[in-house]
Amino acid sequence: EKAKSKMSSYVLVTGGAGYIGSHTVVELIQDGFTPIVIDNCVNATRCQSGKMPESLNRVQQITGKAVTYYDFDLLDKDKLDELFKKYKFCAVMHFAGLKSVTESISKPMEYYEVNLGAIINLIECMKEQNLKKLVFSSSATVYGPPEKLPVDEQHIVGKGLTNPYGKTKFFAEEMLRDVAKADEGWNIALLRYFNPVGSHISGLIGEDPQGPPNNLMPYVSQVAIGKLPVLSVFGDDYDTPDGTGVRDFIHIVDLAQGHIAALKKLQEINGCMAFNLGTGKGYSVLEAVKAFEKASGRKVPYKIAPRRPGDLGNVYANTQLAEKFFQWKATKSLEEMCVDMWRWQSMNPNGYRPADA
Numbered sequence: 001e002k003a004k005s006k007m008s009s010y011v012l013v014t015g016g017a018g019y020i021g022s023h024t025v026v027e028l029i030q031d032g033f034t035p036i037v038i039d040n041c042v043n044a045t046r047c048q049s050g051k052m053p054e055s056l057n058r059v060q061q062i063t064g065k066a067v068t069y070y071d072f073d074l075l076d077k078d079k080l081d082e083l084f085k086k087y088k089f090c091a092v093m094h095f096a097g098l099k100s101v102t103e104s105i106s107k108p109m110e111y112y113e114v115n116l117g118a119i120i121n122l123i124e125c126m127k128e129q130n131l132k133k134l135v136f137s138s139s140a141t142v143y144g145p146p147e148k149l150p151v152d153e154q155h156i157v158g159k160g161l162t163n164p165y166g167k168t169k170f171f172a173e174e175m176l177r178d179v180a181k182a183d184e185g186w187n188i189a190l191l192r193y194f195n196p197v198g199s200h201i202s203g204l205i206g207e208d209p210q211g212p213p214n215n216l217m218p219y220v221s222q223v224a225i226g227k228l229p230v231l232s233v234f235g236d237d238y239d240t241p242d243g244t245g246v247r248d249f250i251h252i253v254d255l256a257q258g259h260i261a262a263l264k265k266l267q268e269i270n271g272c273m274a275f276n277l278g279t280g281k282g283y284s285v286l287e288a289v290k291a292f293e294k295a296s297g298r299k300v301p302y303k304i305a306p307r308r309p310g311d312l313g314n315v316y317a318n319t320q321l322a323e324k325f326f327q328w329k330a331t332k333s334l335e336e337m338c339v340d341m342w343r344w345q346s347m348n349p350n351g352y353r354p355a356d357a
């Protein structure tokens, strides 16, 4: 009787081989859930089809538990149907998607096909299995240029979006809001990330950009280790204390734990609700560089370069809603983010690729 009444602990984690996904898979396992991961490895390292991506091998090392992994694409609806018939999932956590802001500008249709096709297939499969619990990986980018700081969830979304990547996040949110309106019984958490940085304390998993990083901290880290010669600071004429961009950096493990907190509160969400996952504190680019130099003991040479098109000056989160609703709060400091990131970088100079690659 107990077994039958016990809620299944299976959680479908799409994109679980990625930076945020893999850190969340660690926290799921350590919290007693059984993640079932699918990932097509388009942005993960050395994934011979059917073989476990290296990031998940590392997750097994950290947790001491085997991870169940399927190597297929969310656009393959038949395979996805099969998976939903095989496992009685208690919820879905959807991380999978293309995520490069710059790439999305030159390949808009690829981004719409993949990012929107994936969520459409997922919703269809979930409806067929009468599964209505979903945690969706959204992004602060849906706010566009904030009119008021700190940004809270009442802020209008979808205005002034400058790239197809950000629009796919907004369109997916809109779809989920409409699904929840049309078919009550859904419990959907839209988690809007600010700037995730850092790595698990083991140094075994971390951010592993394919090619030169678009994001600030992985770029800084590769300059510190000598893989890249100099950091370009995109503009020092913003309306911020030192003129460089201000962002709400959040430790990746705080972010992952925020997902577990959201998963556990899903049934209290009537319909679809958005939550900011940030720290509520903004740091400038130069402050982040200085923190990284202190954490790594390395110099990070930089030069001031022109602003990057589409960049915002000042963005940081109002985090009260997630704190109240999930009883979750980001606790790790910028220094811890840098120390943990540097440990990953120095232990894995080539990311998940072999050191001699």
Ligand code: WQD
Residues within 6 Å of the ligand: 099, 101, 139, 140, 141, 194, 195, 196, 214, 215, 216, 217, 219, 231, 232, 233, 234, 235, 244, 245, 246, 247, 285, 308, 311, 312
């Ligand atoms: C942060 C700050 C740059 C690189 C993006 C996406 C967002 C999310 C996170 C996916 C800015 C400055 C950066 C560099 C620099 N991605 N910078 N030199 O732009 O806040 O957010 O990544 O979900 O959707 O929009 O992050 O790390 O690119 O930039 O000066 O080489 O660092 O100008 O002020 P961003 P970022």
